[in-house]
Amino acid sequence: MQTVAVDHKGDSGMASSQTLVEESTDPLAGLKVIDCDAHFTEPPDLWSSRVAAPQRERVPLQRTVDGITAWYLDDAVWAGIGGNTIKQGHQKVLGTHIVQPFTEVDPAAWDVKARLALMDEMGVWAQILYPNGIGFSSNHIFAIEDPAQRQVILQVYNDFLMDLQEESAGRLLPQAMLPIWDMDLTVSEMTRLLERGATGFTLSDRPELLGLPELPEPYFAPMWDLAHESGAAMNFHIGAGMRRERVKGPGEETLVRPAESAAAFAHLYWQSYGPQKRLALLATQMYMSNARIICNLCVSPLFDRYPRLKIVSAESGIGWIPFVLEALEYQLDEMVTDPAELDQQRRPKEYFRDH
Numbered sequence: 001m002q003t004v005a006v007d008h009k010g011d012s013g014m015a016s017s018q019t020l021v022e023e024s025t026d027p028l029a030g031l032k033v034i035d036c037d038a039h040f041t042e043p044p045d046l047w048s049s050r051v052a053a054p055q056r057e058r059v060p061l062q063r064t065v066d067g068i069t070a071w072y073l074d075d076a077v078w079a080g081i082g083g084n085t086i087k088q089g090h091q092k093v094l095g096t097h098i099v100q101p102f103t104e105v106d107p108a109a110w111d112v113k114a115r116l117a118l119m120d121e122m123g124v125w126a127q128i129l130y131p132n133g134i135g136f137s138s139n140h141i142f143a144i145e146d147p148a149q150r151q152v153i154l155q156v157y158n159d160f161l162m163d164l165q166e167e168s169a170g171r172l173l174p175q176a177m178l179p180i181w182d183m184d185l186t187v188s189e190m191t192r193l194l195e196r197g198a199t200g201f202t203l204s205d206r207p208e209l210l211g212l213p214e215l216p217e218p219y220f221a222p223m224w225d226l227a228h229e230s231g232a233a234m235n236f237h238i239g240a241g242m243r244r245e246r247v248k249g250p251g252e253e254t255l256v257r258p259a260e261s262a263a264a265f266a267h268l269y270w271q272s273y274g275p276q277k278r279l280a281l282l283a284t285q286m287y288m289s290n291a292r293i294i295c296n297l298c299v300s301p302l303f304d305r306y307p308r309l310k311i312v313s314a315e316s317g318i319g320w321i322p323f324v325l326e327a328l329e330y331q332l333d334e335m336v337t338d339p340a341e342l343d344q345q346r347r348p349k350e351y352f353r354d355h
Contacts, residue, residue: 047059186223191226
């Protein structure tokens with residue numbers, strides 16, 4: 001049997017293989033396909049069904065106002081419902097990344113049984129799952145001012161992820177969020193989730209934007225220690241480093257994802273373009289936004305300290321990787337001559353290959 005990991009946007013990589021039965025004329029015979037970058041939309045009762053009645057006013061609640069569905073927290077719009085392009089009946093909607101209201105979204109986006117049925121129809125055995133409306137790391141939850149409220153919302157979300165993994169019998173493998181604002185809590189949450197079978201965690205690639213240290217600094221050492229010991233994958237999904245999500249109010253069609261989106265992304269397209277061409281340009285350039293984290297990791301001694309550490313760069317494509325690695329090695333040789341800065345034991349290409 002062969003197992004193939006496939007990004008649903010087109011990238012693929014061989015995860016493990018044995019020889020196929022030569023008599024088979026079907027090139028997919030014996031293959032189990034793993035979609036290595038899928039998202040699971042947060043269902044309407046995610047938090048309300050998992051907390052006691054007195055707490056329900058302190059967790060996100062989904063509401064639809066003037067045909068626009070959003071998540072509300074403390075009676076204010078808190079988050080959108082995320083990128084959904086499949087309407088009821090498995091209909092792909094072109095020209096947008098947001099189907100509204102939520103009742104128009106295909107249940108396979110947020111229901112385990114419906115997702116598994118669609119995967120069976122498509123010939124996909126398993127999926128690696130990332131969040132959707134609430135952001136691709138815990139940055140948006142970190143923006144909640146009350147630490148106790150913040151912790152409940154994050155832990156209920158992670159419990160939901162483990163519930164859906166169990167309900168799917170291990171075919172859906174969500175990557176949990178970490179409360180990186182508190183390293184003791186981060187380690188205890190990792191430990192708790194690993195005991196439930198978690199396979200990995202999703203991280204911000206720029207915690208310094210949140211007022212935290214950078215990833216290789218001692219503050220994060222307990223997190224890296226546990227990731228190294230457990231073998232859990234540490235995931236950097238494109239867009240995960242944004243500070244928080246801000247959503248426009250009811251009645252406006254566009255739900256803006258990151259708080260700094262207008263300022264951060266305006267330079268990526270000409271202002272004379274309409275919203276669809278802007279989206280096409282943004283999506284194209286976002287594939288390569290993880291170049292920063294990959295380059296930094298590949299010149300860091302982090303992998304020398306943690307030789308079994310595994311990193312995932314999600315939804316970032318792969319075609320640009322050979323050029324970046326070649327350029328990185330060239331510039332390292334040309335520019336880094338001070339012994340104090342030559343603190344890594346191996347070459348960038350070796351770190352990339354092994355980690």
